[in-house]
Amino acid sequence: MDDLTGLRLAAIAAAKAQPEQTFENPRVGAVIVKADQVLAVGWHERFGGAHAEMNAFHHLGAARDAQGATLYVTLEPCAVRGKVAACAETILDWGLARVVIGDLDPNPATHGLGVQKLRAAGISVVVLDTDDSRQLNPAFYQYHEQHQPYIQLKLAQSHNGYVSAVRGQRSKITDAVADLDVHRQRARHSAIIVGSETWRIDQPRLTVRDVVLTHQQPQRVVIDRRGRLAHEPAARLKDWLVYTENARFAQQENVVLMSAGLPGIIADLGRKGMQYVMVEGGPTLMRSFLQAQLWHECLIYTADRLLANGVSGIVLPQLPDDIQRIGHTQRQRYINQEVATCLQASRKPLVV
Numbered sequence: 001m002d003d004l005t006g007l008r009l010a011a012i013a014a015a016k017a018q019p020e021q022t023f024e025n026p027r028v029g030a031v032i033v034k035a036d037q038v039l040a041v042g043w044h045e046r047f048g049g050a051h052a053e054m055n056a057f058h059h060l061g062a063a064r065d066a067q068g069a070t071l072y073v074t075l076e077p078c079a080v081r082g083k084v085a086a087c088a089e090t091i092l093d094w095g096l097a098r099v100v101i102g103d104l105d106p107n108p109a110t111h112g113l114g115v116q117k118l119r120a121a122g123i124s125v126v127v128l129d130t131d132d133s134r135q136l137n138p139a140f141y142q143y144h145e146q147h148q149p150y151i152q153l154k155l156a157q158s159h160n161g162y163v164s165a166v167r168g169q170r171s172k173i174t175d176a177v178a179d180l181d182v183h184r185q186r187a188r189h190s191a192i193i194v195g196s197e198t199w200r201i202d203q204p205r206l207t208v209r210d211v212v213l214t215h216q217q218p219q220r221v222v223i224d225r226r227g228r229l230a231h232e233p234a235a236r237l238k239d240w241l242v243y244t245e246n247a248r249f250a251q252q253e254n255v256v257l258m259s260a261g262l263p264g265i266i267a268d269l270g271r272k273g274m275q276y277v278m279v280e281g282g283p284t285l286m287r288s289f290l291q292a293q294l295w296h297e298c299l300i301y302t303a304d305r306l307l308a309n310g311v312s313g314i315v316l317p318q319l320p321d322d323i324q325r326i327g328h329t330q331r332q333r334y335i336n337q338e339v340a341t342c343l344q345a346s347r348k349p350l351v352v
């Protein structure tokens with residue numbers, strides 16, 4: 001089997017990982033091949049769980065089968081102990097002849113170090129610099145290379161483009177089938193942002209529901225530029241992170257003074273370790289993110305039903321890149337091409 005085919009099999013395995021389960025960990029796949037035969041396949045299934053290489057190893061008929069075999073893995077084996085032991089150390093005991101890697105890990109803690117450890121132990125290592133890992137893990141790469149979170153905008157609209165039936169009131173637009181998809185989207189995010197008007201009107205919970213969570217609930221964030229929420233009971237803002245330009249309000253716990261607009265908020269969330277940030281409206285805040293080019297992808301859930309009147313949603317200046325039917329709702333996914341190109345251009349040269 002040629003190396004690209006082996007890596008493609010590993011990428012197919014990686015794609016089985018569900019982003020809402022792997023959360024801030026990358027989706028990684030691994031296959032173990034000997035004498036042209038695929039002996040085992042594995043992928044990283046959930047945040048905090050076994051890594052792809054280990055899952056493949058556990059699927060071998062016997063541990064000794066790994067002796068003299070080639071391990072194909074989409075991402076460089078990790079070099080430092082995290083939630084599990086470092087793979088670049090564990091796999092040294094398996095007796096592998098070769099390791100073929102799709103891409104180096106953009107995480108500086110491992111970048112190039114995993115390869116070094118394997119080579120130092122006498123294993124032949126090849127890095128083919130394929131794009132699969134990057135495509136499977138846009139947020140992981142964005143975070144580690146740009147030190148900024150990946151931003152997903154999301155809005156639900158009626159068939160005729162309303163986000164709410166009555167100004168000043170919360171309306172249910174989507175049904176339970178679409179809502180489950182929304183909760184799966186929420187589950188992959190480190191933080192979810194809403195505007196102050198949505199906070200006041202909807203009193204949103206912004207929690208992940210009906211999905212088995214392998215990690216913590218997303219951090220809830222509200223942008224309250226003028227500080228109108230300063231007079232809300234403290235209990236209602238408990239567990240929320242608030243950004244405001246109101247210096248007095250910013251003296252309260254969990255309230256951060258914003259001095260550099262939306263880019264400043266995104267940079268601050270990045271510094272707080274948030275990798276994947278979702279903006280759940282309302283339309284005014286959404287338009288600000290779009291205008292500032294502060295977004296990577298946008299999901300619009302368009303319900304089949306019409307509303308007689310209401311608050312207008314948003315229209316994106318491009319066609320959707322992907323359309324999916326979810327029961328009585330159509331989900332359009334838009335990719336920000338400007339940012340996608342710049343992500344590509346920022347690729348680091350190989351260091352090994």
Ligand SMILES: NC(=O)C1=CN([C@@H]2O[C@H](COP(=O)(O)OP(=O)(O)OC[C@H]3O[C@@H](n4cnc5c(N)ncnc54)[C@H](OP(=O)(O)O)[C@@H]3O)[C@@H](O)[C@H]2O)C=CC1
Binds near residue numbers: 198227
């Ligand atoms: N169907 C759906 O998916 C959703 C529907 N909704 C509905 O939308 C309505 C509320 O939306 P909307 O009225 O648009 O309000 P938003 O929730 O978008 O909040 C608007 C506020 O966000 C702040 N803001 C906006 N842009 C910026 C910026 N560039 N920098 C800093 N702060 C900014 C401003 O605060 P300040 O005024 O202090 O400057 C502004 O008043 C409600 O009816 C709600 O039910 C809401 C979310 C999702």
Ligand SMILES: Nc1c(N[C@@H]2O[C@H](COP(=O)(O)O)[C@@H](O)[C@H]2O)[nH]c(=O)[nH]c1=O
Binds near residue numbers: 173
């Ligand atoms: N109304 C509406 C949405 N509204 C979004 O969900 C938030 C409420 O979240 P929660 O309190 O957790 O249920 C709300 O403030 C707004 O951001 N989303 C949708 O998928 N479909 C809908 O019909």
Ligand SMILES: [Zn+2]
Binds near residue numbers: 078085087
């Ligand atoms: Zn690992």
